[in-house]
Amino acid sequence: MKEVAAAAAVSVGTVSNVLNAPEKVAPATVARVQQAIDRLGFVRNDAARQLKAGRSRCVGLVVLDIGNPFFSDIARAAQERAAAHDLVVLLGSSDDDPERERQYLETFDEQRVFGLMISPSGAGDERIAALRSRGVPVVLVDRDGTGTPFSSVAVDDIAGGDLAVRHLCATGRRRIAVVGGPATLSQIADRRTGARRAAAEHGVQLAIWDTAAPTVLAGRQVGERLAELPPAERPDAVFCVNDLLAIGVLQALTLRGVAVPAEIALVGYDDIDFAQSAIVPLTSIRQPRAAIGSSAVELLIAAAERGGEPEHVCFRPTLVERASTEPIARQPV
Known part of the structure; x- marks a missing residue:
C-alpha cells in the first residue's frame, strides 16, 4: 500500500479509503489510485484485513450434490446475492458423505468465514452447532430448522x-x-x-x-x-x-x-x-431455487448483524x- 500511495502521490490512508470506502474519496483521486494499483499489480492482503476487521468476507456453502442442477441453481443465486453485500461464496459438495462434510466444516472454521450455509447430510448437527457456539452464524438450506438454534430456508x-x-x-x-x-x-x-x-x-x-x-x-x-x-x-x-x-x-x-x-x-x-x-x-x-439461495444469504446476514432468535422461511412447492x-x-x- 505504501508503494501504491507513492506511485499515486497520495497518503496510505487515501489508498485504504479507495479500497474500503471509495465514496469518501474524490473520483479523480480514486481513478489515479486505481491506475497505480493496476500498474503495480497490487493485491490486497485479505488475511491481514480479516485480522483487523475480525471477520472474513467469505461465506461457506455446503450442498449435498453440486452435480444436481437444483443445488447449482441455489449456489448461483446465493453467489449473486452475496456479491451485492460484498461477500464471496466458497462452495463445497459433500456428496452426502459425513466425512467430507466434516472436512469442509473444519476448513471453513479455520478460514474464519463470515458464516455458513449448509444442506446437512444428517450426521453433522453437532459439528454445525460447534461452529455456531464460536460465533459463526449458520443457516440450514433445503432443510427446516424449526426447533433448532439455526435459521433455515426450506420447502414444504x-x-x-x-x-x-x-x-x-x-x-x-x-x-x-x-x-x-x-x-x-x-x-x-x-x-x-x-x-x-x-x-x-x-x-x-x-x-x-x-x-x-x-x-x-x-x-x-x-x-x-x-x-x-x-x-x-x-x-x-x-x-x-x-x-x-x-x-x-x-x-x-x-x-x-x-x-x-x-x-x-x-x-x-x-x-x-x-x-x-x-x-x-x-x-x-x-x-423456487433462486429464492432459496437468495433467502439463505439474507438470513445469514441478519443472524450476523442482529443475532436473536433464529428465523425460518418455508416456501410452498407448485405443480x-x-x-x-x-x-x-x-x-x-
Missing part, C-alpha cells in the same frame, strides 16, 4: 409429495410407485410422507421403491426393473423424489418401449431445466404439468 416437502400423488390420482392412475432414497435424507422422507397421505385419502395403491442415491443412474436401474414387469403388474404411475431420478426412469422406459404417459405416468421433483427439455416433457414439483402425466383417455360408454 410433505406438501410437495402430497401434491404429486394427488395430481396422479386426478389423471386416473391407481397403482403408484414412489421412487427414491435414501430415506435418511429428511427431504426424501418428507416427500414420501406426503405421498402416503395423498394415497390414503384417495384409496390408491402406493409402493415405495428405494434407491441408494437420487441420481440418473439409479433412475435408469429402476426403469429397467419396471420395464421387465408384466404390464398387469406394473404401476401405472411413478413419482420420483427428484428430477434426476425421473429422467433416468424415462430414459430406461423409452429404450425398452414402455410408453410414457400411456402406460406409465411420471412425475419428478425440483423442476430443473432438463425436465422441460426431456424427450417427454416432465411434469414436476417446482421448488408444473407437462406431457408425462396426460390423463388416461376415457373409454366410450
Whole structure:
C-alpha cells in the first residue's frame, strides 16, 4: 500500500479509503489510485484485513450434490446475492458423505468465514452447532430448522409429495410407485410422507421403491426393473423424489418401449431445466431455487448483524404439468 500511495502521490490512508470506502474519496483521486494499483499489480492482503476487521468476507456453502442442477441453481443465486453485500461464496459438495462434510466444516472454521450455509447430510448437527457456539452464524438450506438454534430456508416437502400423488390420482392412475432414497435424507422422507397421505385419502395403491442415491443412474436401474414387469403388474404411475431420478426412469422406459404417459405416468421433483427439455416433457414439483439461495444469504446476514432468535422461511412447492402425466383417455360408454 505504501508503494501504491507513492506511485499515486497520495497518503496510505487515501489508498485504504479507495479500497474500503471509495465514496469518501474524490473520483479523480480514486481513478489515479486505481491506475497505480493496476500498474503495480497490487493485491490486497485479505488475511491481514480479516485480522483487523475480525471477520472474513467469505461465506461457506455446503450442498449435498453440486452435480444436481437444483443445488447449482441455489449456489448461483446465493453467489449473486452475496456479491451485492460484498461477500464471496466458497462452495463445497459433500456428496452426502459425513466425512467430507466434516472436512469442509473444519476448513471453513479455520478460514474464519463470515458464516455458513449448509444442506446437512444428517450426521453433522453437532459439528454445525460447534461452529455456531464460536460465533459463526449458520443457516440450514433445503432443510427446516424449526426447533433448532439455526435459521433455515426450506420447502414444504410433505406438501410437495402430497401434491404429486394427488395430481396422479386426478389423471386416473391407481397403482403408484414412489421412487427414491435414501430415506435418511429428511427431504426424501418428507416427500414420501406426503405421498402416503395423498394415497390414503384417495384409496390408491402406493409402493415405495428405494434407491441408494437420487441420481440418473439409479433412475435408469429402476426403469429397467419396471420395464421387465408384466404390464398387469406394473404401476401405472411413478413419482420420483427428484428430477434426476425421473429422467433416468424415462430414459430406461423409452429404450425398452414402455410408453410414457400411456402406460406409465411420471412425475419428478425440483423442476430443473432438463425436465422441460426431456424427450417427454416432465411434469414436476417446482421448488423456487433462486429464492432459496437468495433467502439463505439474507438470513445469514441478519443472524450476523442482529443475532436473536433464529428465523425460518418455508416456501410452498407448485405443480408444473407437462406431457408425462396426460390423463388416461376415457373409454366410450
